[in-house]
Amino acid sequence: MQIKSNNFIPAAQIGINDAEQAAAVRKGTTGAYNNRLAAVFADGKAHGEAMRRQAAAAKRRTLKHLPDLLEQAEARMQANGTVVLWAESAEEANQHVLDIAQRHAVKRVAKAKSMLSEEIGLNAVLQSADIEVVETDLGEYILQINGEKPSHIVAPIVHKSKESVRDLFIDKHAMPYTDDAGEMTQFARQILREKFLSAEMGITGGNFIIAETGSVCLVTNEGNARLVTTIPPVHVAVVGIEKLVGTVEEYATLTQMLTRSATGQTMTVYTHMLNGPRRPGEKDGPEHSYVILIDNGRSKIYASNYAEALACIRCGACLNGCPVYRSTGGHAYGWVYPGPIGAVITPLLQGLENAKQLPHASSLCGMCKEVCPVDIDLPRMLLDLRHDLVEVGVTDRTWDWGIAGWKTVNKSPRLFELSGKAAARGGRFAPSQLPGPLGGWTMYRSLPSFAPKSFRQMWRERNSDE
Amino acid sequence: MSDARKNILGRLRAAQADLPEIEETVDFRPMVPSKALNSAELRAHFIREATKLNCIIHEVEDEDAAFAVISQLVGANRRVAAWDDASVPIAGFTMRMANAGFQRVSAESPHAEIGITGVDAALAATGSLVFMSAPGKVRSTSLLPATHIAIVRAMQIVTDLETWFAQQRDDALTMFQDASNVIIISGPSRTADIGMELVLGAHGPHTLHIILPIAHDDPAGSLPDVRPI
Incomplete structure (x- = not known):
């Protein structure tokens, strides 16, 4: 089956916006989740x-x-x-x-x-x-x-x-x-x-x-x-x-x-x-x-840090419990195995470069491990896969730039303070919808209002008073 | 002949040492914790669980009463498939069917409307029936007809799947492996694929009747042995 897992984000949006499908997935997964709880x-x-x-x-x-x-x-x-x-x-x-x-x-x-x-x-x-x-x-x-x-x-x-x-x-x-x-x-x-x-x-x-x-x-x-x-x-x-x-x-x-x-x-x-x-x-x-x-590809997984994924008995409980799967449905994952277990084994079986977004298709809430009948540590594996993504350099460019910028600012006390001041002063003038890739944040959330004074500033003032 | 086998096993062996050693589980807990039950309690438990699974239970006094219930269920002009006499726990079953005027078809016939079988065991914890295929115990009889009637002897009821496997273990799993097909049936065929609505009778029988003669201590010899031949 052809893999389309690098299309996760747009495909997930289609799943979320399809009201009829979303209702069917919600009904099915909620029912199965509750039935499992009662039975186990x-x-x-x-x-x-x-x-x-x-x-x-x-x-x-x-x-x-x-x-x-x-x-x-x-x-x-x-x-x-x-x-x-x-x-x-x-x-x-x-x-x-x-x-x-x-x-x-x-x-x-x-x-x-x-x-x-x-x-x-x-x-x-x-x-x-x-x-x-x-x-x-x-x-x-x-x-x-x-x-x-x-x-x-x-x-x-x-x-x-x-x-x-x-x-x-x-x-x-x-x-x-x-x-x-x-x-x-x-x-x-x-x-x-x-x-x-x-x-x-x-x-x-x-x-x-x-x-x-x-x-x-x-x-x-x-x-x-x-x-x-x-x-x-x-x-x-x-x-x-x-x-x-x-x-x-x-x-x-x-x-x-x-x-x-x-x-x-x-x-x-x-x-x-x-x-x-x-x-x-x-x-x-x-x-x-x-x-x-x-x-x-299974013997390759067996020889890796992810051998535990082979313990899976394909019950689907991690799909039914996962807040991401429950919102997006299974097609968004782009290959045969959706949900948390799919987010782990798809990159392992098909190559990280063909499933770059899947290790991030999780809030790491831990539900998948909690419901797993054989206690597979899926959150640990999702994190390790994110690590591997960075190691082999197949993350999205915007991520790299963002992290590089964040690192520069946080390593320098001067830049850190400056950015705080800029946020406190400039925050008031920011549009309620941020432009470009930052718009994803403001689409569903208000921009936080920053405190007028930073902690460092208050600390300095307090010490100078004494 | 490819090298697939050699290569796969080679790769697994090369990595095997890296995996943690896991202790043997010495005492397996059964999935349904159960206290020791006497035969009447086992029977009651089985009936309760099988009923939950939409089975229809008929408790009857003896073999004659069992056959009377079957006659009633079959009614007139319905094509009946049945296991061989040796595997149905009602003496002279073929003769009884002939006398009652049943319209019999072969046990594997796709045209049968009702299939009548014995069982090899019944599991109280899950209301399940165990069938081990053998000559005379045709698989299709419990599969193709829309209605399946299974006759269970009281002494065939065991606590659960774990207990049944322990019995198989007692004979070194020989009987288990000699059966080409072992199937555990828990209720009539069902699906919930369409709109998550439960529907009985997807591909197998939509009705499962279980006939359960009351065992007056199940005196040996009164009922034929239904273990695989």
């Missing part, structure tokens, strides 16, 4: 925090042993009858999927929601080989028929109102008029059921892979991932190498923490553990199962 702390604050620590430790342990767990998972999956492939890059991953599709003469793919597939741009590659790809998550399907991208990693159409979905279905599929979300869902269900039954290949992501059993684990509510992994004869899971977890006990903690943090559910409707192709005598389930373990 249903048995008290202390228990909820203890579970967060247990989940955080499980994921940190995974990271520490990641190469060993990957080998263990590979061996287990192969024993289950799954073909395991590795991909260093998006191109290599897509080529694997394409090769599999061509090997099995696939014409139609039914796909469950996968952010990694967005990251590697899988759909476009398959479509250019004349393979039909149908997104089957209701939200993703709506985006696909409208040529849009998801704006949230859990609720892909959190930015869309019910009315805009209705108009889209009427426009694209001649749906009879209705204002009922249930009828719209039934309408899409019927269209998509046909697609499921005729697809030759199903593609999913993976929320976890349990290393000791080789199980590919998914959480879904709609049941589309169940159809995708049950009906087509071929199943392919595209999974990031960081999605491992060591044991079933760790998995039990993490999968329940994931759903509580994402939607406030104790469990999703469908909690899948996939152990390879159907066994002899079974009448359904895929005959061929493939898992593609994808790096695409």
